[in-house]
Amino acid sequence: MRNPTTIEPVPGRTDEMIINMGPQHPATHGVLKVVIGLDGERITRAVPHIGFLHRNHEKIEEARTYTQIISYTDRMDYVSGLQNELPFILAVEDLLGVEVPPRAKLIRTIFFELFRIASHLVWLGTGMLDLGAITPFLYTFRDREKILEITEKTAGARMLPNYFTFGGVRRDVHPDFFKDVAAFLDFFETRLPDYYALVLDSPVFQARAVGVGVLSKERAIARGASGPVIRASGVPYDVRKAEPYDAYPELEFEIPTREEGDVYARFWVRFREMEESVKIIRQALEKVPKTGPYKGKVPPRVKPKPGARYRAVEIARGHLGAYVVSDGSEYPARIKHRSPSFANLQLIPDLFVGARFADAIAILSSLDPVFGEVDR
């Protein structure tokens, strides 16, 4: 039987070369393989292969209790680890009927946005590495390190902290936390102009990015894209505004949107998002009470009522959702995660075909997939 995911040479056509990009290609951000048909420099066909990192995530979670699952959800999108816990926790909180204290909501929001900055910094560093620029990589990882240190002081781990929990957060913040975050924001705001100068405003970068990999609004919606990818194509969809959760209803922020849909627009949207995150955290820092409850009342054994709930959040890559079906026992009957990178990766055939091979790398880094979450 013909394997639908490979491409066969067209009989009689000798000018097409078929090559494999990945799964060990350094620019594929993990283990993605794309089978590409090339006519000279132009890509004629592209078929993505995923699944190299598949580890049966959802099935494992069905065999764990609700409390145990939180630490597994971290491991989906490991670059923005903490953000992944939230949709599952929100869904279970709804099923349990737990009240979250406002202070806990604000702390969660501060961490959530810090991890958005951290994740975008990793994307910027590695994305520019793909395009041949090494300096931004060194700078972004230095700045991200500060976020990880703040996280470790309070949450107990750097990337996969398992810190949010039903009804709030696991432990109160470190006494230095608010001071540290404010200091980081001040520091980061002095750094953002550097990134603009090195990347976004540089004509060298613009020559590689403007007009490359144009994604139309219709294609983006049809493929279920989300996050910065769809916002760069002119669709102002953001879960933080569409279905607000945690402290977002009380905070003011914009959804950066751009119409072009090319690589430059996707970079631009993420840059602006980092600025918005700084604004959000500043507001949250003003609102958050320094002391108070950090966790609502939750029964020691988490046993939600039978029922099902879907909740979504806007992580750095887009719309991440969790569908939890409870049968009233300690173990969930079914869990489904809807992950943004997986949907965004479907755009590969749309965007690659017709582009130059070197631009394929730029397009891929502007999609910013993380394979822990694509394959689950």
Next chain:
Amino acid sequence: MSLFAEVWDAVKAVAAGLETVHRRVKQPPATEFYPYKKPEIPPVSVQFLALIQNEDGTDRCVACLQCERVCPSQVITIERKRNPEGKGFVLERFDLDFANCMHCANCVEACPVSAIVTVGEFEHAVYDINFLKADKAFLDHIGHEAKIWYSPKFGVEMRTPEGKIVKAPPEMQPGGLAELLKEAEGGEGA
């Protein structure tokens, strides 16, 4: 755009990049000389776990099996027997496989008596993976070596040079801000 203008733009861009980098050159390095200078890890950081023994050398652990039950990776193995003198249970065996532990600290959260704790000891790298299969003696040893540790029930605790276990000052406690603010107010009032 003519070719000349394009080239000129590129040269200007490179110059602007160099200028940006040059402004930052004089800053102190962000890296640390790790093996020579050990970074300070906060006690809440989940690295090695340890079993804490009381000052008189008895186990804090009451063999309630809570940690074994909540561990998502199922790496804790406990065997217990009835306490011959008195109530409750005593440990016969407490094994923890750090090679498969996912450092989630669920066990630390679950322990009702703060026996299993996080210590800021992070040097896990070994040549043989079997070194990471810890038994009770090993976990006790880490607990004895630890100067500072954290558990949700008692907060951050420290061992004084004389071997006494005391609570750490509020600057190091999660949620210590409440106490600090109260102290500051009290200080102003007095």
